[in-house]
Amino acid sequence: MNITELQAKAREIIADPTLSFHLRRHYLAYLAESVLPYPTISEACAQALDKQIICDLFEGNAPYRARYILPDYSKALAQGSEFLELEPPADLDDALNFLLIMYTQVPSITGFPVYLGDLDALLLPFIDGISADHLYRSLRRFWIALDRILPDAFVHTNIGPTDNLVARTILQLERELQQVVPNVTLKVDPDLTPDDLIEDAVETVFVNGKPHFVNHPLMTRDLGERYGVVSCYNSLKVGGGSHTLVRLNLKEVALQHQGDLGTFLTDTLPVYAELTAELIEARIRFLVEDAGFFDHDFLATEGLIDIENFSAMYGIYGLAECVNLLMDMQGRNGRYGHDTEANEMAYRITSTIADLVASRPMPYTQGNGGRCFLHSQSGIDTDIEVSAGTRIPIGDEPTMFEHINAVAPHHDLFAAGVSDIFHVEDTAKRNPQAMVDIIRGAFKSGMRDFTFNLATNGFIRITGYLVRKSDVETFQACGSRYGSATFGAGSVKNSHVEDRNVKRVGIRERRPTRASQ
Amino acid sequence: MNVDRRGHLNKYLPFSLVDGPGNRFVLFLQGCNFDCVVCHNPYTIDECNGCNICVDLCPDSALTLGTSTKPDVNHFACTDCDICIEVCPIDSTPLSSYVTVGDMLDKIRPTAPFLSGITVSGGEATLQPEFIRDLFAAIKNDPDLNHLTTLVDSNGSAAPAVWDMLAPVMDGAMIDLKALDADTHLRMTAQANGSVLASIRYLAGLDLLHEVRLLIAPGLNDSIETASKTADWLRTIDESLTLKIIGFRKNGTRPVASHIVEPDAEMLTGIANTYRAAGFSDVLII
The missing domain is CATH 3.20.70.20 (Anaerobic Ribonucleotide-triphosphate Reductase Large Chain)
Known part of the structure; x- marks a missing residue:
């Protein structure tokens, strides 16, 4: 691509009425990356890529962040973050605030975090002594913030496999708010997940097409107990x-x-x-x-x-x-x-x-x-x-x-x-x-x-x-x-x-x- | 229990979301003793008489003159176009088949992990009570299948002796009540309703009445007064009954039903509320 073509593409992005400011910036960054040479590959590999026999999903010519990143949020909540200048949270609202801040700093191919953590497991340690109403109101505010701050459907959280109040409240909010964000997966273990929780999730799908369901024992066999479902599938x-x-x-x-x-x-x-x-x-x-x-x-x-x-x-x-x-x-x-x-x-x-x-x-x-x-x-x-x-x-x-x-x-x-x-x-x-x-x-x-x-x-x-x-x-x-x-x-x-x-x-x-x- | 017992099957569905609680394997048996104006699968009413009119009219040449009374079907060639059903001069189909209990167990077994249970419907299922009994008994005696509940979907015409035969292996019956009024019932089904009312009472006594289904056809049985009278009668059976209010649908019906309109949501809600006001708490509109 010569400089004239580059300028034309940049202008096209800058003036595209269907793109928000953030998307224009995202595309401009991609355009800048595309002027760098591709990582060194053989002629046969380059041809296969060119003919779309192999596809790199347009990740860019010069990868500078991993495609999918699953931070250990439980560790972050326990130790705080020097980079974010955050102490370990002491209560539920601190924890939600901590996570929301951290999400804005998690890289991925999309520019938005593809994994928000297993939010029920992350928050359960903070709900002792919290009323169901307090949990509901705090999570509701948090849920709306996720959708508005991270407007990308690949942003994904997991719940389950055990039944708990946080997971139930999340499903309730999903039905009430009907947002695109976040994507949700329910981990299902035949021995741990009651019919009643799966049914609650099924009723939620009827309302807004979420969550996905995953076979927890099969996942743990292949990935260990600490896995997450991110982006989509x-x-x-x-x-x-x-x-x-x-x-x-x-x-x-x-x-x-x-x-x-x-x-x-x-x-x-x-x-x-x-x-x-x-x-x-x-x-x-x-x-x-x-x-x-x-x-x-x-x-x-x-x-x-x-x-x-x-x-x-x-x-x-x-x-x-x-x-x-x-x-x-x-x-x-x-x-x-x-x-x-x-x-x-x-x-x-x-x-x-x-x-x-x-x-x-x-x-x-x-x-x-x-x-x-x-x-x-x-x-x-x-x-x-x-x-x-x-x-x-x-x-x-x-x-x-x-x-x-x-x-x-x-x-x-x-x-x-x-x-x-x-x-x-x-x-x-x-x-x-x-x-x-x-x-x-x-x-x-x-x-x-x-x-x-x-x-x-x-x-x-x-x-x-x-x-x-x-x-x-x-x-x-x-x-x-x-x-x-x-x-x-x-x-x-x-x-x-x-x-x-x-x-x-x-x-x-x-x-x-x-x-x- | 005889796994070689034969039944006349219209068709089966490995998964059904609408024939009882949970996901169910459903068998539709061929043949019915009612002739309901509102029937939406009339090709299940009669036995094929072997007239073979459908054989030449099949566009896929899937039908051939049979060795028995009905045409032979090449299921690989059949494209489910249903032309054979449309041209049938009686209310039948060449596509039904005779199957054994063992045949059906082979079909049910791989689906069992996905199911809450089995429903036998029709046609009128209870016209083949020995087949149902042997099928259900085989299920109850099989360690891989005995988690499945066994239900019968029926027009309620069966005699108490039939219900007695099924009772040991049947978990419940879903009974259609087309009309409480004798004349209306006769007009809607061409049969009297004495046996239906008796079945509802008898099954409730055996604690095997899973639900009563009330089909609502405008102009025939849709008045609030009818609902009110029916509720009064059903209350003498059991106020905790599950009632399903089912709106008539034109889909699949014969020309005889062409003058009947589909009830709107408002009508069905009014009827459901009449039953609720009469004390029934478990009323669902379908």
């Missing part, structure tokens, strides 16, 4: 996070292939899997060795994050199209999600990728034993005719039971998250216990993440984050207070998110900024 270690997220477009890999499934698995796939790993390694090395993020950031210097808890996310998407293309090449009619042979092929592909990732050493990933975390990536708004992660294509989903059976076997492999969204009939509202039954069944069948939404409420779930339907509709005309509504508007346009009949909504994660287009 990204499960990582607390006190750690993910340096980067690079994703492999399996549809494009299939289009590069000639031959049968056997040679796809032994020849074609490993080549692109390694190019993906190469890109991840180059980005990690730049972040850690050149940008020195872990040497400078106060989260690291105060011990609130530790590079030993970090890894990187190795994403895949377009599995459905990949399988269907390979089936076509073999003269078979079966489709992913509907046909046993196609589904078996899909499991062979994901387990092969899992093996390749598990055998590829990666620097600075001690958070996962020196390897990347596998992630089924939920898409971004520019994806066209390629399905998110391991999802069944929008509009082609089978019945819910078949759908769960088809996708559940993949969930075991994706420690860093996998998303399948089920769109349910409005009649579910009169029978919330039915959704509790289905969630429990889904986790017994090995699902890791479970998200459902109703067709009729006022939110559209795009990838795991929500946007208000009204925000999407008015975005083109006047912009939105939420940065994520920009991504949502692109998603609805490009992926038929609204066509999704009764089972799901869609998927996208980050939109490339205008600077890259």
Whole structure:
């Protein structure tokens, strides 16, 4: 890009009436980063990136902060912060004030914190002697502040798996306030989480499309007790996070292939899997060795994050199209999600990728034993005719039971998250216990993440984050207070998110900024 | 208990959110002894008589002249277009099938972790009481399935002997009461309602009356006076009954129902409030 082009792009951002001041600044920063050279990669890797066989999710040319960061907020609350000049909080209101201040200083790819902590566990030590009314009023003020100060739907908190007054109050506030922020996940443990709490959460989904539900025992098996679900469907270690997220477009890999499934698995796939790993390694090395993020950031210097808890996310998407293309090449009619042979092929592909990732050493990933975390990536708004992660294509989903059976076997492999969204009939509202039954069944069948939404409420779930339907509709005309509504508007346009009949909504994660287009 | 017992099945759904509490596996049995004006699945009423009119009209060639009384179905070719049902000169379908209790157990087993229970509906389920009894008994005797509750969704026409047969293995019955008034009932269903009223009382006595369902069809049974009289009668049974007020829906009905309009929310609320005022606390509008 020459200086004239750069100036033109900068002017375009500066004068874009759909962008708020903060988004203009965010995009201008990205534009500045894009004039730096990309981290050193091989010619083959650069070509794969250029052809969008591999996608770096437009994270930028010169990574200067980790993509997803999960600060150890409990440690911060216990020790205070020298950088923030804050003493350890003594009561509930001090604690909420402390957290709100700290959130403004937590970096991420979006510029907003993607993890707010497990807020029930963090606040329970402060509610002894506090009345339910005091808790409600303080949390309500805090909840409104989160939405207004951090207007990005990837800002995410977790509650559960145990039942407690803070979690209940949060669900109540979610129903009352119906905000986009924060995104919420309920951790579900079949032995610890009562039906009654899950049902309360289900009733909350009926109102505003949150929370997500995650299989707590499966998460702790892969990540340990101290994990968090952040952004959308990204499960990582607390006190750690993910340096980067690079994703492999399996549809494009299939289009590069000639031959049968056997040679796809032994020849074609490993080549692109390694190019993906190469890109991840180059980005990690730049972040850690050149940008020195872990040497400078106060989260690291105060011990609130530790590079030993970090890894990187190795994403895949377009599995459905990949399988269907390979089936076509073999003269078979079966489709992913509907046909046993196609589904078996899909499991062979994901387990092969899992093996390749598990055998590829990666620097600075001690958070996962020196390897990347596998992630089924939920898409971004520019994806066209390629399905998110391991999802069944929008509009082609089978019945819910078949759908769960088809996708559940993949969930075991994706420690860093996998998303399948089920769109349910409005009649579910009169029978919330039915959704509790289905969630429990889904986790017994090995699902890791479970998200459902109703067709009729006022939110559209795009990838795991929500946007208000009204925000999407008015975005083109006047912009939105939420940065994520920009991504949502692109998603609805490009992926038929609204066509999704009764089972799901869609998927996208980050939109490339205008600077890259 | 006989796992080889055969039943005539219209279809089953592995997941249903609307056929009782929680998520349920539902079997719709073929055949009904009522002929309700408001029926929204009339193809479940009659047994196929083998006229084979549908065979040539199937656009997917999924039907062939059968070896039994009804056409054979190629389920791989069938696209669920329902043209066979539309052209059927009686109220039936070539798509029903004869299944054994064992067949259904094989279908239920993988869904069991997702379920609160099983509901047998129809058609009129109680026309095949031995099949229901053997299915429910098998569920109750299976350690992987005995957490499931067993419910029957019925028009209430069955005799006490049928309920006695099911009682040991059935957790409850959901009974439709179309009309308390004998003439209205006859007009709505082509059958008298004596057996329905008797079933409601009998099941309540056995503590097996899960709920009473009151379908509201404007012009037929929608007056507040009707609701008031029905409430008076139901109060003689049990004031703690669960009542479901169900608005008539045109979807799936025959031309005979074309003059009936769907009730609005206001009408249903008025009726529900009449039952609430009469002392029923558990009244839900569907």
